[in-house]
Amino acid sequence: MNGIMEISNLEKGLDSFHLGPINLTLEPGTITALVGNNGSGKSTILKLIMNLVKPDKGNIKVLNKFVHGPDEGWKTTVSYQPQPIIGWNAFSGRTLKKFIAPYYPNWDEHLFEEMVKRFDISLDKKFIHLSPGSQQKLCLALTLPKNTPLLLLDEPTTFMDIPAKQVFLDMIVAWMERGDRAIVMTSHQSSDIMKLADYLCVLKRGEWVGTYEKEALNNMFKRYWLSDTLPEERIPGELLRTNNQIISNNPDDTEAYFHNQHIKSSSQARLDLEEIITLLVE
Numbered sequence: 345m346n347g348i349m350e351i352s353n354l355e356k357g358l359d360s361f362h363l364g365p366i367n368l369t370l371e372p373g374t375i376t377a378l379v380g381n382n383g384s385g386k387s388t389i390l391k392l393i394m395n396l397v398k399p400d401k402g403n404i405k406v407l408n409k410f411v412h413g414p415d416e417g418w419k420t421t422v423s424y425q426p427q428p429i430i431g432w433n434a435f436s437g438r439t440l441k442k443f444i445a446p447y448y449p450n451w452d453e454h455l456f457e458e459m460v461k462r463f464d465i466s467l468d469k470k471f472i473h474l475s476p477g478s479q480q481k482l483c484l485a486l487t488l489p490k491n492t493p494l495l496l497l498d499e500p501t502t503f504m505d506i507p508a509k510q511v512f513l514d515m516i517v518a519w520m521e522r523g524d525r526a527i528v529m530t531s532h533q534s535s536d537i538m539k540l541a542d543y544l545c546v547l548k549r550g551e552w553v554g555t556y557e558k559e560a561l562n563n564m565f566k567r568y569w570l571s572d573t574l575p576e577e578r579i580p581g582e583l584l585r586t587n588n589q590i591i592s593n594n595p596d597d598t599e600a601y602f603h604n605q606h607i608k609s610s611s612q613a614r615l616d617l618e619e620i621i622t623l624l625v626e
């Protein structure tokens with residue numbers, strides 16, 4: 345089966361900001377998190393996928409159809425939850441559902457009702473009168489049931505409380521169970537990324553650092569505490585050093601060097617995901 349989405353050599357300039365070039369392929373059954381500091385271009389990538397922003401170079405295909413071409417038929421195969429939502433303030437959830445559902449041939453009314461119940465969403469209040477967290481819950485309840493092969497979520501949990509985040513995680517895991525869909529999400533919440541993402545597409549001020557399998561990334565870095573003073577020369581794999589501690593981005597080479605030089609580490613540990621992301625984007 346072809347990828348659900350393919351981004352090839354994508355570039356975009358916005359005033360002094362330059363995004364890309366970016367290459368990314370989404371396989372069915374995978375969740376990719378766009379990760380980077382504020383202003384690194386994550387939301388812009390989602391807007392480019394939705395054809396809300398035109399690229400300067402490169403292209404994007406969803407289910408083999410160019411999204412920047414004249415045919416917009418691909419739009420019913422993508423669900424997009426932007427941040428913030430514009431134009432919904434005057435309407436209640438019930439009215440919004442009546443607008444949205446008919447555009448999506450596979451709309452799942454049962455899932456919509458389940459989400460309304462689990463998130464305890466008030467469908468009769470105008471959107472503007474909902475709290476930011478409740479607005480996010482309603483957006484999600486109006487997005488997941490579209491049942492499209494591709495789901496794009498822009499910081500979906502920023503305002504959610506802890507129990508709601510747990511419901512969100514359960515819902516996403518259940519939504520992915522069929523194995524034939526893909527998600528791209530942006531998030532600053534490391535718990536979302538830890539629990540959901542298969543791949544991390546890392547951006548640094550618009551530059552694409554790389555796309556990494558999460559498990560591989562977890563094994564890529566290691567911190568060592570040495571009993572003795574560190575040697576003055578650079579240690580293979582050394583990325584950072586402080587006092588008797590180093591962080592390596594090549595644990596195999598670092599450990600071979602320790603072995604050859606008869607250097608003993610008193611302790612060693614993997615880095616957590618937040619530290620790894622910080623190292624990649626700074």
Ligand SMILES: Nc1ncnc2c1ncn2[C@@H]1O[C@H](COP(=O)(O)OP(=O)(O)OP(=O)(O)O)[C@@H](O)[C@H]1O
Nearest residue numbers: 358359361380381382383384385386387388389530
């Ligand atoms: N319409 C626009 N005109 C000019 N510059 C823009 C426009 N939209 C976005 N930008 C710039 O593009 C850059 C990337 O913005 P974007 O919103 O994609 O970042 P982000 O990674 O999603 O940030 P955050 O984590 O804060 O949500 C920023 O420097 C932003 O100021």
